[in-house]
Amino acid sequence: MPGPKNPNSEDSTPESEHQELSGDRKIPAAVIKRLSLYTRALQNLERNKVEKVSSTELAKELGLNSAQVRKDLAYFGQFGVPGFGYPVGELRKKLKHILGTDRKINVALIGVGHLGKALLSYGGFNRQGFRMRWAFDIEVRDKTIGAEKVPVYNISELEQVVRRENIELVILTVPAEAAQGIADRVVGAGVSAILNFVPKRIQTPPHVKVHYVDLAIEMESLSFYLR
Amino acid sequence: MPGPKNPNSEDSTPESEHQELSGDRKIPAAVIKRLSLYTRALQNLERNKVEKVSSTELAKELGLNSAQVRKDLAYFGQFGVPGFGYPVGELRKKLKHILGTDRKINVALIGVGHLGKALLSYGGFNRQGFRMRWAFDIEVRDKTIGAEKVPVYNISELEQVVRRENIELVILTVPAEAAQGIADRVVGAGVSAILNFVPKRIQTPPHVKVHYVDLAIEMESLSFYLR
DNA sequence: GTGACATTGTGAAAACGTTCACAAGGTCCC
């Protein structure tokens, strides 16, 4: 048989009780973040025409322990081949499917200030499974932003556009005072994932997932280690 | 005696064995990050003329457990007063001292692109204990950036300026290919703290602390939770 | 084919971080 055995063609184990994507027992949040890290590393390998990779190699590249890499992947199935490693392209595809970035997710950014403009001008997200094509501000200074000409809507149109365009994820880059109010509105319009750059904790219902990017905290905690 | 007892005026306990800042046993990184969170919450309270706060109140504001707040603070000494809580202004000052943000830390940003410009234009850092007044790029398109007119130097001047201006912390916003090379250079010039926005792990000697801000990973891991 | 080799997947152990629960100790009203 040529090439490594594809661990998922046919069924290998009698009872295929791997919980796939549905039925997942609780996956630690840290595992999910590393999944995303693995995906990126695999993408780089693929670009360099590397076809297999071992947990040890992946771990080294990312500064992790190889057992951790194996354990993380084992949450989702048996992707590796003993004595061989992991097939790069295949694993990448599977991880993207698990993360849900093999489909396009519609993203809106709210608060087109300094930071908001920088994020809108960044092509990276659109390449990576996101469609970041809507921006909102309380004051529309430019009709569109960046080379991709993302239109800027008045914040009064928020709910309407979010519903119409099926926006699932929102990036918040508004002033601190506005954050909670905007969060309430987007959640009301059906959004259940928020990436919050505002240095203020927002209250949301349990089904809404909020990730914080807090630059001040990163800086200050670095300061601590300067002796 | 009017006002709450200041737990640090004179010595209260027979043996003042609190390890203060020096002699610190290992403090978990997560504790340091929360310290920074506490500082910000205390600043807000102070602005509103609140003079005392309990661990329960702080915890609620930040979405934490009150025992955790107390335990975090207890790493650094006895700041609270039983039956009263913590004196806001005083605790804020002490935490800033512990974090090292009660002095100004010189910060340089390298890679004046979309993201770099946004960060340079953000006044927040300069208000918070940092002096972010140096920028570097391989190609100097503007002499200065933002309202604060941060000068942009050619990257060839990196080592010279870092040494001369005693720059201690560097923010990296260059393309992925350039990150390791630049990291090597700034470390060689004496920098020991790096905030890396580049989605690529960099290798540094053990005394150098690197924090990563990885926006793609935040987005992708949010995607996972969209069912 | 066969056997030496490589690497996985995973229980068990270790390390780490969070929460509980309560004695100790200050507050502050009467």
Added chain:
DNA sequence: GGGACCTTGTGAACGTTTTCACAATGTCAC
């Protein structure tokens, strides 16, 4: 000044995450 009340600081319990270590399993060269 006294006593009811609050809130701290912290051991111990608990839960989570990481690392170790190795049997199981597939590879690959001959």
